[in-house]
Amino acid sequence: MSAKFKRIKAYLIQFLKEETFKTGLNGGVMGLSGGIDSAVVALLAKEAFGNRLLCVMMPSHYSSESSVSDAKALCEKFDLRYEIQPIAGLIQSYDLLEGADALRVGNFSARMRMSILFDISASQRALVLGTSNKSELLLGYGTIFGDLASAINPIGDLYKSEIFEFARYLGVNDSIIDKPPSADLWEGQSDEEELGYTYEVLDSALREFVENRLSRDELIEKGYEIEMVDMIIKKIYQNQFKRKPPIIAKLTSRTIGHDFLYPRDIKL
Numbered sequence: 001m002s003a004k005f006k007r008i009k010a011y012l013i014q015f016l017k018e019e020t021f022k023t024g025l026n027g028g029v030m031g032l033s034g035g036i037d038s039a040v041v042a043l044l045a046k047e048a049f050g051n052r053l054l055c056v057m058m059p060s061h062y063s064s065e066s067s068v069s070d071a072k073a074l075c076e077k078f079d080l081r082y083e084i085q086p087i088a089g090l091i092q093s094y095d096l097l098e099g100a101d102a103l104r105v106g107n108f109s110a111r112m113r114m115s116i117l118f119d120i121s122a123s124q125r126a127l128v129l130g131t132s133n134k135s136e137l138l139l140g141y142g143t144i145f146g147d148l149a150s151a152i153n154p155i156g157d158l159y160k161s162e163i164f165e166f167a168r169y170l171g172v173n174d175s176i177i178d179k180p181p182s183a184d185l186w187e188g189q190s191d192e193e194e195l196g197y198t199y200e201v202l203d204s205a206l207r208e209f210v211e212n213r214l215s216r217d218e219l220i221e222k223g224y225e226i227e228m229v230d231m232i233i234k235k236i237y238q239n240q241f242k243r244k245p246p247i248i249a250k251l252t253s254r255t256i257g258h259d260f261l262y263p264r265d266i267k268l
Helices: 002-021 036-052 065-078 088-092 102-124 134-139 160-170 191-195 199-211 216-221 226-238
Strands: 028-031 053-057 082-084
Touching: 002 036, 002 160, 028 036, 028 102, 036 053, 036 065, 036 160, 053 065, 053 102, 065 082, 088 102, 134 160, 134 199, 134 226, 160 199, 191 199, 199 216, 199 226, 216 226
Parallel strands: 028 053, 053 082
Antiparallel strands: none
C-alpha cells in the first residue's frame, strides 16, 4: 500500500507544480478546515510550493472549536504558512439569512469562504486549490461555487476511503484522521449521518458503478442495499450540473463550451 501512495504522492506534487506554474502564477492558496481532505491537500501543496503555499482558516460562529485547533496543530507540525479570516461577521451582516434553515446558511458560508480565497489568491499571485474528493464530487456533496470551486484539484480522483489511507501515509495528525467526517457548516453536522451510510460502504458501491460500470441490477445482485444503490445513482445524475460549467444556449456555429474548445494552457 505504501508503494501505491508513494507513486500517488509524487504524481500529485508534480501535477500541482505543472498546472500552477504554466499559468504564470507561483503558488497556492487553500482553505484549511481542520478536516482530513484539506489536510492532505495542504501537505501535498507544501511539497510543491514550500512557503508559496498559504493556508487560510475561515471559522464562523457555527464552527467547532476543534476545526481551528486541529488546523493550527497541522500547520505547526508541518511548518505551513497560515492566516485566520473569521467569517461570522459576513454571515451575520446578511439580513436575508435571518430565519434560514441550516443548509442555506451552510451554503452561504461555503460561498463566502471561497470568495475570500479567490480574493487572497489575487494578492498572492497563486491558484486556489480544491479539496473535494471523488466521493463528494460524484454524490454532489458540496456547495456549487463554494467548496466545490477551485482552480485545480489534486484529490478529486481519490475516493474518501482512500483519503483516510493516504492521510496516514502522509503523517496527518491523528486528531484529524480519527474524528468523524464533517463539512463543519453547522453545529454537530456529520457527513455520514446525512448520507445515511459510511464512506467505506458508499465508496465500495461507487467504485463498482463508476469504475467497473455495473448496472443498478448488477449492484443489487452483488448484495448492495436497494435503497443505497438508488440513492447513489439518483445523486450522481441529479448533481451532474455541479460538475460542469454553466450551460450556454447555442446560437452560433462556435459556441463556448460546445465547439470553441482549447486546452487551458494553450499558447499563442
